[in-house]
Amino acid sequence: MSHYMKQKLMCILFIDDDEPTNFLNKLLVEEMGCAHHVQVVTSGMEALEYLTGTGSFNNNEQNHPRPDLIFLDINMPGMDGWEFLDHYQKLPPHQKANIVMVMLTTSLNPDDEKAAQQNIEISGFENKPLQPEVIKKILTRFFPEVC
């Protein structure tokens, strides 16, 4: 691998129930070319299935690499972001090791940001819509070898 060639993340996972939002986010990171695979799921349950290789992601390990970076929406129907985190925390270590989790929200509620800061699984708290600068900032901070 030559020194000027940009490294890429293996996989970025977006968890958001809003389809247009997912579309835009996926488009953004694909255009930036910073990941080999961009996965979109529309619920916390689906995300857990992806991470554990169960449900619709059963026996499909090749096509569904473990994510390096997760963007998680707070406000989702049924299992919301917080509840997903409760389940995520209980996953066996090999299914969540080295994953950077960033919370994404349109919430103007400062309590949410405070709660995010207190949750050890969360590395960042960003507002929607996701901007290229925000992605660059996150990559610089957590994945310096990618930039």
Added chain:
Amino acid sequence: MKDPNEILLENEKAFKSLFEHATISILVTDEKGDINLVNPNAEKLFGYTKEELTGKSIELLIPEQLKDKHRHYRQQYFKAPKARPMGLGKDLFALDKNGRTFPVEISLGYYKLGRKKMAVAFITDVSERKKAEEILRSSEETTRLIMNSALDAIVCIDTDGYITVWNPQAEKIFGWLESEVKGHRLSETIIPVQYRALHEAGLKRYLTTRQHTVINKLIEISALNRNGKEFPIELTIIPMRQKDNDFFCAFIRDITERRDAEARQKEYAEDLKRKNIELEQFAYVASHDLQEPLRTVSGFVELLKRHYKDQADESVTKYINYITDASDRMRRLVQDLLDYSRLGRQRILEPIDCNQVVADVLSDLTMAIQESQAVIHKEQLPVISGYATEIKQLFQNLISNSLKFRKPGEPPVISISVIPNENHWQFNITDNGIGIEEKYWERIFVIFQRLHTKAEYEGTGIGLAHCKKITELHNGKIWLDSTPDSGSTFYFTVRKRSNDTWVGKGNKV
């Protein structure tokens, strides 16, 4: 002129008659203490006959523990005999034939019979009087206990306005001791300057004309304490009369704390009311103003669609559809918010026949019911007092939820019933639908909270928030019981009013 002997004889007869008929008991003893004479009243009092007593020692009639003392006093008496009451200041007791000890009062007399010194005892049984005194004393004791332990300050004045009674609670409330104010004028102590003339005039008017404005009722006014601080009190003045003497008693309570609490409560209530109005206005104005730019977005997206109808590629069509969907959704959310803020604006309670309401709702939902082949059981429902539009919406939301969240491939079965509780009507709506996990039982009532994706079930997530607000408008609650995969029961209550009935005019049973 009569024979002196004859006169003597007549006198003796007269004295004998006095002795025999006296209503007081009389005993005569000699110096040795032996009984010589007993009158009939004494026989009656002690229960012995004259024959049984004559010649016996007087100590026979003295209780055991006093016999020695009595013997001693008797001997002393004969050293300087004279007529006097016996045992001055002491309680005297006698003993009758039955062994009963009873209180007596005795006067002593003395005469000589030749050389013999004779003592006469005039004895009165004072049992009844002692008993009456005891009753009086204990009733005074009771009065004193009541006065001392009363939570009210009790202050009495005579007709000239001088303080006669001042209980411990009055000392506590006003700061003056009883000894400091007794005999002082009330108007110079606890009555604030501005009320003094009124007090004097009122007192005078009552005494001359018996007209009054403040007597026998609860009055809120202010009073002064020893430090000159004016504070709010509540008092009742009762006029009293004892042995032709008029006086007035006031029962007084310091209501400073209550007044403060009332003021605070009023402040909170007003604050809450103001905030609620602000919030309603905020939601209303915000949703109204949000509609405007939204209409602009929708309008221009429509233009774009038309403009690129023939030349748009797949992506552009997709983008435009996203914008259309999002702005439609936004419009629904804003509309829901507007409806939510408007709930209960027209607060006019009217009788509502719930049977009719449910019939109307079912008729509105005919399509959905037919499509899903739903079976609906409705028990007899009451006529309640409520806000008509809101109550209909409440039933509509709950019934349509039961239809919407049915189990795939299974016709919905919905039961609507009611339980009359003491203060509320409790309605129950049970279905055989998909059910709700317990961890979501509270969250589902929060505005715009949804449990399913838009693809699974349509909606903005406002229905149950509406239901919650509507039940609260009717002083009720809403809650549920549910088993996932087997069904839910939603319960809601509505305050019962006195004119609620089971059968209304529009009720076709």
